[in-house]
Amino acid sequence: MKPTSRDIRTANRYEVLRQIIAESPTSRQELAVATGLSLATVATLVGELLDLGLITEVGFEDSAGGRPRGLVAVDPSGGALIGVDIAETYVHVELFDLALNVLARADEDLRPGESLPEQVVGHVAAGVGSVVAQAGVEAARVLGVGVSVPGQVDRDSGVAEYAPNLDWHDVPLLDLLAGHIAHPLYLDNPLRACVVAELWFGAARGRGDAVVVNLGTGVGAGLALGGGLHRGVSNSAGEWGHTTLVLDGRLCHCGGHGCVETYVGAPGIMQNLRELSPGSPLLHPGDQTATIDALARAVAEDDPVAVKTVRETARYLGAGISDLINLLNPEVVVLSSWVAARLGEPLLAEVRRAVARHALRRPLAATEIVLTPIPTDPVSLGAATFALEGALRSAGRRTPRRSATARSRTAPPS
């Protein structure tokens, strides 16, 4: 969608706060240099962030020969943010201070069959209540709760339109949650949560166009283009897992054939292993996590079948990532999610070699491929960041009000 002047003001507000979070304490002058914004613009934005209580004045530094410069820093106690990661088998909740340090965590397991919206909502409410209590934060200081749910979401209406693994169709998730949670609520999916986490705190921060390749059970490519999240016209961009890598290849659960996901998602990697060594002891049929863990351990021990499986997976992955590089010409490609975390450096090294064979020389020279530097769960961090962005969107308004995507309380807090 076409950016407006308001979008730019909001993006600049994000940029200044991002920089303050990364480099506290800092001066308006340093912020102007780091962001490329004028000193006057920085001063206005810093004023807004001070008014919101997100940052605080922390003294002065000498400047060579000039007036002492005022320093500002994030005010960790200025508010709290909550990120919720709803997956197929668990609900993970984290509470952050404004420097995005984790202050409390809660994990709720979803037992098999326990995926009705009301059941999941109950777990989310319990997890949110738990982290608030653990951290000893006053309810009024929670700026918002960001919720990530897999699949297609309509973030404006707060509806989980389609989550195949939960068997959800058009679930009005935020309305349901608003019955239990008194804070502003924001909905999106894990792919976009990971992109926003990379934009604010990870490898995409301060970079040009970036692609976040999520390698899990499913795979996707979150796109950070022009300094912001590319959502597409109906908020479904990033379905790289369902682009064709091998025409008429492996059958995919989407109904297509030869999709990237069937070769590099966790079940696809299991299939790569099975094709190389049908009776391999590394294979744990029906258990992706155990198989990927076994593979990671065996690669560390130079097991030839494991090394070959990672190489074959990287061959597919390298071709698919080269497609992203040739098409989008990004500055950085970030590998994220649990499969990337577990296979780590050995996978990265093989992927870099495969991409060097496949990608066009010029866009390849402009691109770096890295593992995500985010040490914690990027999905709950990204979800909390959606809540932070929501708080910032309402910052410049004369009459502060809740964002279109924020739901206010309709019932007493649980």
Added chain:
Amino acid sequence: MKPTSRDIRTANRYEVLRQIIAESPTSRQELAVATGLSLATVATLVGELLDLGLITEVGFEDSAGGRPRGLVAVDPSGGALIGVDIAETYVHVELFDLALNVLARADEDLRPGESLPEQVVGHVAAGVGSVVAQAGVEAARVLGVGVSVPGQVDRDSGVAEYAPNLDWHDVPLLDLLAGHIAHPLYLDNPLRACVVAELWFGAARGRGDAVVVNLGTGVGAGLALGGGLHRGVSNSAGEWGHTTLVLDGRLCHCGGHGCVETYVGAPGIMQNLRELSPGSPLLHPGDQTATIDALARAVAEDDPVAVKTVRETARYLGAGISDLINLLNPEVVVLSSWVAARLGEPLLAEVRRAVARHALRRPLAATEIVLTPIPTDPVSLGAATFALEGALRSAGRRTPRRSATARSRTAPPS
């Protein structure tokens, strides 16, 4: 790259002029409704365009019960724009008025072997001189000359970095042209020229994210994201022709295997025909144009081999376009360039069927696939539009000066 406030002002200026070109005469009030900008912003931008002489006041219209509203229209005589399309075998030059009507054309053939930069520059200069003379336009009224050259270009330095079909490496094209041409010069490539033509005058105008699929000897996908051209971090985005469709498939001239281009570029289509019917009389070995023309005529006569060849080509093309739809979630996919023009509606119908089989349901529902509605050469139109954009970029400046990409005269005009 991250958009700045200046980018937004420039984009708004483009948007207002686009709307005036599409709907002359029009009022500031109508422009505000059509563009979504405030009346105050529109009034400022209209004032700038009037000062530049690009538009003119053309009277008043009654508004129900209110003051009569001032009307503005494009001033066709307010300036001229020149678009240059450099290809492997010809140089095509068009001169446009400000309503982007073609006032004059010149074609210069490049004989085999006649592709040295100095030779091509001579043809460009001759073509530009010819259209200015034909149209009887004063040199001072030419706002700029946009030049499209295939391959990798650095538009800021005006260098044609790599044009394999011309065998050019790092040719300082704009500096060479500035020795012969006295107008501001702008350089880019045909893929991006076609995107800009669609954004201003074609199927992408006023739409959200759009993809322009260029089907010629080579193929590419120009990306119009967020209302503007997506260039990528080193200006090479759009190399969809070199994304993998069939892992380990047909050998591509890029050195890869199974690239989209090897199945749906003109030589790829000839190969599809050859595989279906090795001795087909439709095949004109070594002559892509004649083969594609023969194919188009035979499809119109329901020739079974021709119909099957188009269907097979559409199967590849449908898979590749589905990848773009799934990854980018665009509002419109536009088929452009000479192969799309010649195979026309029969190809479009087969492509739509193939995409419906391949693409994910939700992004598919948000996307339309169309043939370009631009009736003339989109490359020279787009090149001229780069010159118009250059003139508009300099519009809001206190001291008008030439854009960074415009080269001024270093020698008398030829």
